[in-house]
Amino acid sequence: MKVVIAVDSFKGSLSSLELGQLIENGIKKIYENAEVKKVPVADGGEGTVDALVEGTKGQFVDVKVHDPFMRLIDAKYGIMGNNVAVIEMAEASGLPLLKPEERDLRKATTYGTGELIKDAIEKGCREFIIGIGGSATNDAGLGMMQALGYKFLDKDGELLGYGGEIMGKVAEIDSSGTMDGLNKCRFSVACDVDNPFYGPKGAAHVYSRQKGADDETVEYLDLSLQKLALTLKEKTGKDISDIPGAGAAGGLGGGFVAFLDGELKPGIDIILQEVGLAESIEGADFVITGEGRIDFQSVMGKAPMGVSKMSRDKGIPVIAIAGCVADDAGAMHDHGLDAFFSTINYPVSLEEAMNKERAGTFVEKNVEEIFRLIKVCEIKYKSR
Template identity: 65%
Template sequence: MKVVVAIDSFKGSLSSYELGEAIELGVKVVYPNAKVIKVPIADGGEGTVESLVEGTEGKFVKVVANNPLMEKIEAIYGIMGDGKTAVIEMAAASGLPLIEKEKRNPMKTTTYGTGELVKDAILKGCREFVIGIGGSATNDAGLGMMQALGYKFLDENKKELGFGGEILSKVRYIDASNKMKELNECNFLVACDVDNPFYGPKGAAEIYSRQKGATEEMVKLLDEGLCDLAAVIKKELGIDVSNMAGAGAAGGLGGGLVAFLNGKLSPGIDMILEKVGLEKELAGVDFVITGEGRLDFQTAMGKAPVGVAKIAKKFSIPVIALAGGVADEAVETHKKGIDSFFSIMNYPMTLEDAMKKENAKKFVKSNTEEIFRLIKVCETRCSK
C-alpha cells in the first residue's frame, strides 16, 4: 500500500503537516507496512509559508517589521530548501488581524512591512519569491511595499509622499532611482485566487475595503485614487493594470506587484503544487488523501483539494477527501476528481471543541483508520 497525503490545513486547528501525521497513523493501523508520503500544501493563503518550508525542508525566518500602522512587530517568512526561494504571506506583516477593529483605516494602512520582509530575504540571498496576498488590511496598491524597497512616490510638486491609501490620488511621479538594485535579478510569483480588476464596481476598493474599515466616503476616495494611480503607472511605466484580472487583489497589491516588480499572478494552488513537486510523488500510488477544513462550493471552484485531485487523475489514482465540515454543495467536487469525501466529526460538539488539536487529531486518525479498514475489506473480497 502506497498513499500520498496532500491536505490543506484545517485553519485554526491543524496544519497540513500535522494532518499528514495523523492520517499516516490511521493508515498504518490497518496497513502497518504502508508507505505514506506526506506533501504539505496550501492554496496561497494562510499556511502557505508553513507548507512550502516543511515540504521542502527549508527554514523559517523571524524579523522585526512594521505592521499596517507602522508599529514594530515580529513577523515570519520562509526560505525553501533550495536556499534561494523566499515564501512570504503578506498577511504576516500587513494582515487585517494585526490591527484592532477600531483602528482599521485603509486610508492610513500600508504594505510597508511586506516590503521589509522581501528586503530581508534579498539581503539573505533570495532571488526567487512566492508571495501570498490574502488577508490584507491595506488598500495602497502595494505602494508601501515598494517604498520599503527603495521606491519614492512624488506629488505634483515632486514632494515625497507618505503612506497609506490616502496617497493614491496624489501620486504624479514614480522615482525608482533608489530602488534595491537586486530587484532586477528577482522573480516574483504571486498566489492570487481572485480576478478583481484594479478599480471600478468590482475593483479592490469597492469589493474589499469596507471590511478593512473603510466608510462609504473612503470607498469612493480609494477607488478614485486607484484609477488615478493606474493612469500614472501607465504613463510612467508603460503598464496598464486597470482591467487586469487579479490586479485588485489585496487592495491593489496584485497590480502593484505586476507594475513595479514584474510579478506573475497565478492561482495559488497550482503554484504551490508545482513548488512542492506533488506530481513526481504519484508514481505507483494506490490512494491520494486530500481535504481542507470545510468542503463546500468554494472547494469545487478550484481550491486546494480540487487542485490535488486534478493532478491525481492524470494517473487515474483514487482521491479521498477529509474535512472538518462538509456542506451539501460539496457533491460538486465529485465532478472535479474527488471520488469520495468524509467529515471527521463522529458526534455533535461545539466548534471550539472540534477545533482543539487533540480532538481534531483523534478524529482524523480514527476516521482514516475506518476508511482503510473498508478498503482492506474490499481488497480481500476482490482477491478471492
C-alpha cells in the first residue's frame, strides 16, 4: 500500500511536518510495510515558510529589517532546499507588529518586506514565493521597491518618503539604483483574493478599515491608488487597475506585477507545484490531507481543497482529518474529498484540544482506527 500525506498545519498546535509523522505512525500500526510519503503543504498563509523549509531540508534565515513604521525588528524567512526563497510579508509588514492605536496607513510602509527580498537576493536566490496575507500597509509596494533601490519623486523632483501618503504624489520613478540581480528574479505571489487595485472593491475600500482607516482615509487612499495606477501606466506601460488580486495587501499585489513582473496565483497552487505533489501521488492508494478546521471555507483555496482536486483528477481516494469539522463541511464532498474525520475523541476545552501532546495522541490514534477500517474492508473484499 502507498499512502501520501499532505496535511496543512493545525495552527497553534501541530506543524505540517509533525502531523505527517504522527499520521505515518498511525498507518504503520496497521500496515507495517506501507510506503508512506510525507509532503509538506500550506495555503500561502501563516505556516507556509515553516512547512516548505522543514519539508525540503532548507534553512531559516534571521535578519534585521524595518517594521511598518521603520523601527528595526528581528524577522525571518526561509530558503528551500532548491534555493527558492519563501517569504511572508507579514514578518516585516504585518498587522500583528502594530498596536491597534498605532495603525496609520498614511505612514505604514512595506520597506521591511523589500529588505527580506534584498537579503535573499544577496544570498543568491533568484526564485521567490511570497505570501502577502496579513498586511498592515496600503502603499502598493512602494516601500518594498524603495528597499530594493527605487526612488520616487514628486512633480517638483523632490524625493518622497514612505507610506501610503506618497502614492498619489509619485510623478517620476528612478530605477537607476536598483540592486544587482533583481532583474533576474522571478516572483510567485500567493494571492487568494481577486480585488482590483482601486474602486469599490479595491484595496482601500475593502481592507483598509480593518487596518485602522476611517472613512476620510479610505477615500484618500483610494484616490491615491487611482493616481498611482495612472502614473505606473504612463511610466511602465503596465495597467494594473483591473488585474484580479492587484488590490491584495494594500495594493502590494499590483506593485509586484508593475515593478517585478510578479505572477499572482492562489497560494495552494503555488505550494503544490513547488513541492511536486502531482508526482508524489502517482500510484498512491490513498491521500491523507487536512487542516485545523474543515468547513465551507475550505473549498475556497485552502490546502485540503487543492490536494483533493489534484488527487481526484488522478482517481485517488482522499481522506481528511481535522481538529474540528463544522456542520457545513459536507461541501467538500463535491470537490474531491471522499471522507473527513475529526480527531477529537471526547469533549475537551479548546486549550486542551490544541495542546501539542494531546492533539498528537488524538491524531495518531484516529488515523490508526481509520486504517483498521480500511483493512477490514480490504479483507472482506478479498474474501468474496
